[in-house]
Amino acid sequence: MNLVVGLFFRKMVLFDDDDDLEREEEEDSDHYMIVAALLSDIADMEENERTKKEKRRESVPGHIVVPRDIYGTNLRIIAQYFADPPIYNAKFFRRRYRMLRELFLRIVAEVEAHDDYFRQKRNACGVPGATALQKVVGSFRMLAYGVPVDSVDEIVSLAQSTMIDIFKKFVRAVVEIYGDQYLRAPNVEDTKRLIAMNSARGFHGMLGSIDCMHWRWKNCPTAWKGQYTGHVDGPTMILEAVASQYLWIWHSFFGLPGSLNGINVLQRSPLFQKLTSGTAPELEYVVNGNKYTMGYYLADGIYPSWSTFVKTISNPEGNKKKHFSTMQEAVRKDVERAFGVLQARFAMVRGPARWWDKETIWYIMTACVILHNMIIDDERGEDVDFEYDQDDTEVLTKADYERRDPLLLRKFLAIHRRIQSRHTHDQLRDDLVEHLWARHDAQ
Structure with a gap:
């Protein structure tokens, strides 16, 4: 950039000799062409850098794309526990998820309403993602059985990194939604x-x-x-x-x-x-x-x-x-x-x-x-309407x-x-x- 500035300022020098002035004018004309070329190259470089930043990066080398059937997994979970009649009855559900089905569905609905992250969305190709039911099922399996994050992939068809984010947001949502009611001091x-x-x-x-x-x-x-x-x-x-x-x-x-x-x-x-x-x-x-x-x-x-x-x-x-x-x-x-x-x-x-x-x-x-x-x-x-307002x-x-x-x-x-x-x-x-x-x- 200093070279460009120097070339621009050279035309400000005054010459007493006419021949030298004419020669310098010819040289200045050449310099102007060089400066224009340099400026064009700089503009091209800046455009390339901007395009490189905006361009979507390619997949990580060696990354394996797993064809998970997220939609089919959601249907399978519904058929197993939430259909009428389900494959596994209320006794199985109580043992595996530690609570009754009605309470579980209430938690799913309220967590989905509380945090937009749990709502089903479509990806860039328009393919539907995981439902709130799948995400909460995976989180409860981790809590109930203490299994590593990767092991619930076979149950809810969600990758390890995705399930980690879901689990963290789920426990935070539970505290934010129910903390005031179920962790209150005695009134x-x-x-x-x-x-x-x-x-x-x-x-x-x-x-x-x-x-x-x-x-x-x-x-x-x-x-x-x-x-x-x-x-x-x-x-x-x-x-x-x-x-x-x-x-x-x-x-x-x-x-x-x-x-x-x-x-x-x-x-x-x-x-x-x-x-x-x-x-x-x-x-x-x-x-x-x-x-x-x-x-x-x-x-x-x-x-x-x-x-x-x-x-x-x-x-x-x-x-x-x-x-x-x-x-x-x-x-x-x-x-x-x-x-x-x-x-x-x-x-x-x-x-x-x-x-x-x-x-x-x-x-x-x-x-x-x-x-x-x-x-x-x-x-x-107990059929009691407790007053939680304190x-x-x-x-x-x-x-x-x-x-x-x-x-x-x-x-x-x-x-x-x-x-x-x-x-x-x-x-x-x-x-x-x-x-x-x-x-x-x-x-």
Whole structure:
């Protein structure tokens, strides 16, 4: 480009000699022709570069085109499970997809309406692509059986790379659509139902059982393995959960490194966020003649001695304390059973996680918890229209706390002190010991 500019500016030089001027004019004429040719070449080069960028690239060398019958596969899936009558009846469908057919079809329709990616589209040749049914069937097979992505190609006729994208979008859609409803904290009606359910078992004021579960992370990056490796062999991620007698998981907090214990997880958990912000449902119950205003969770020995936890008695002495320890340890198995059913339904969270990024793993675990609750809600046989609107109990954020006046701040700290009261914890446990023993004698 500098050569072109130099040639242009040479005509600006003035010559005193006429012969030299005439000779230079002839040379300038030649130079103009050279410049024009150079400019033409530059324009051609720019046009070629632009055309090369716009041109569609060829297939990767060695790539094999698999003639998948996507349309025929969709018809086969419909004939197997959704025709009237289907090849495989409702019992087969329940066993292979972990839920009833009506709930499955509802999920397919709502996921398709939520994300345009799941709608059937035509490719550049006008050939119809996979339907939402095929995409959701493949995703559920991966969750239910924990199989690698490539193995579902034979079931839904979708390539590995395509199925990876579908699966990631599916678990994200499940969380976005159903998270507010099926991962909600207990509202007023839920709290009343939980209190009545557990009072019948002898534990007045109990809201559920709390514990942690580890999910092994097979493809944890080497730089993080030390942080994510704890008492369980290999790197893991922790799920903290609260479950009820019917195995509904009311609280799910997932993603912390496996090197932490229950206390470390609890300190980072939002379990008591509503209680400390003053937006939790009001609660009042009486045990052994003493009144309490905060619910509690059954926990194992690692949890702190707070008023919101009831733990067993190590080495109990006397029939009363032995009976209490037996009852506490039996009822606390609710959360253990919930973990077992969750892993039995979705083998993906029973085996090691094969994904690389933490965000995808979080969406997988959260989606499995949501689907677990959806199955319980669909199959428990209760004809109740639950009210999920909780706009009046919105959880306050950190910014809300910073704007609070000193009076409200003192109230906030007072709630924290009540939660962590060792005296209330000991008194509540002693009252439950007496209450359960009196109940045992009456029976």
